[in-house]
Amino acid sequence: DSGVTQTPKHLITATGQRVTLRCSPRSGDLSVYWYQQSLDQGLQFLIQYYNGEERAKGNILERFSAQQFPDLHSELNLSSLELGDSALYFCASSVEYRRSEQFFGPGTRLTVL
Amino acid sequence: GENVEQHPSTLSVQEGDSAVIKCTYSDSASNYFPWYKQELGKGPQLIIDIRSNVGEKKDQRIAVTLNKTAKHFSLHITETQPEDSAVYFCAASHARTQGGSEKLVFGKGTKLTVNP
Numbered sequence A: 001d002s003g004v005t006q007t008p009k010h011l012i013t014a015t016g017q018r019v020t021l022r023c024s025p026r027s028g029d030l031s032v033y034w035y036q037q038s039l040d041q042g043l044q045f046l047i048q049y050y051n052g053e054e055r056a057k058g059n060i061l062e063r064f065s066a067q068q069f070p071d072l073h074s075e076l077n078l079s080s081l082e083l084g085d086s087a088l089y090f091c092a093s094s095v096e097y098r099r100s101e102q103f104f105g106p107g108t109r110l111t112v113l
Numbered sequence B: 001g002e003n004v005e006q007h008p009s010t011l012s013v014q015e016g017d018s019a020v021i022k023c024t025y026s027d028s029a030s031n032y033f034p035w036y037k038q039e040l041g042k043g044p045q046l047i048i049d050i051r052s053n054v055g056e057k058k059d060q061r062i063a064v065t066l067n068k069t070a071k072h073f074s075l076h077i078t079e080t081q082p083e084d085s086a087v088y089f090c091a092a093s094h095a096r097t098q099g100g101s102e103k104l105v106f107g108k109g110t111k112l113t114v115n116p
Helices: none
Strands: A005-007 A010-013 A019-024 A031-038 A042-050 A053-057 A064-068 A074-078 A087-094 A108-112 B004-007 B010-014 B019-025 B032-038 B045-051 B056-059 B062-067 B072-077 B086-092 B110-115
Touching: A005 A087, A010 A019, A019 A087, A019 A108, A031 A074, A042 A064, A042 A074, A074 A087, B004 B086, B010 B019, B019 B086, B019 B110, B032 B062, B045 B056, B045 B062, B072 B086
Parallel strands: A010 A108, B010 B110
Antiparallel strands: A005 A019, A019 A074, A031 A042, A031 A087, A042 A053, A064 A074, A087 A108, B004 B019, B019 B072, B032 B045, B032 B086, B056 B062, B062 B072, B086 B110
């Protein structure tokens, strides 16, 4: 158990809908990262937040957005869902100073029908 | 940007044999190289990592080597056991002194099967 929690574990929805994925980082970790894992693209970085502020953006679609709240939990919002958005979405967290390790949560499996 | 290549994509070994997985990276600014193990239905689990100021690191049956000049790093698992069967990912990143590391760029993964 990495200490990173994600809810829900599974999500099934229809095209055009909007969903919210939730992540709670390990206690004391200030950085949260979101990754998407699909069979064809592998593990791809989406976005990073550090202490409530957006730190870096990767291959994140404009239909996707995220935020990190004052209690450091983060939410990833996916809207106007398409079939191709079906994937595993992972959250990772890391300590702030002089540490690089990222610890991953168990993921949310999103299925868009 | 950074690109990480990983080989082989599948690896099958007999229990007790060694397994080696190799990765190359393209960005010379990358200085942090973790390896993750992912079991079916679970998130990636950090198993070992190495920084660019070190050439080799060992943790029991697992070792990682780094050749900065050639921009490649490898994972070595000795005395493999059936529970080592999983998908292994290498990654590269640029670690800052503050603010944690930057994004991880992952290889495509190696499915390791250890046959009893």
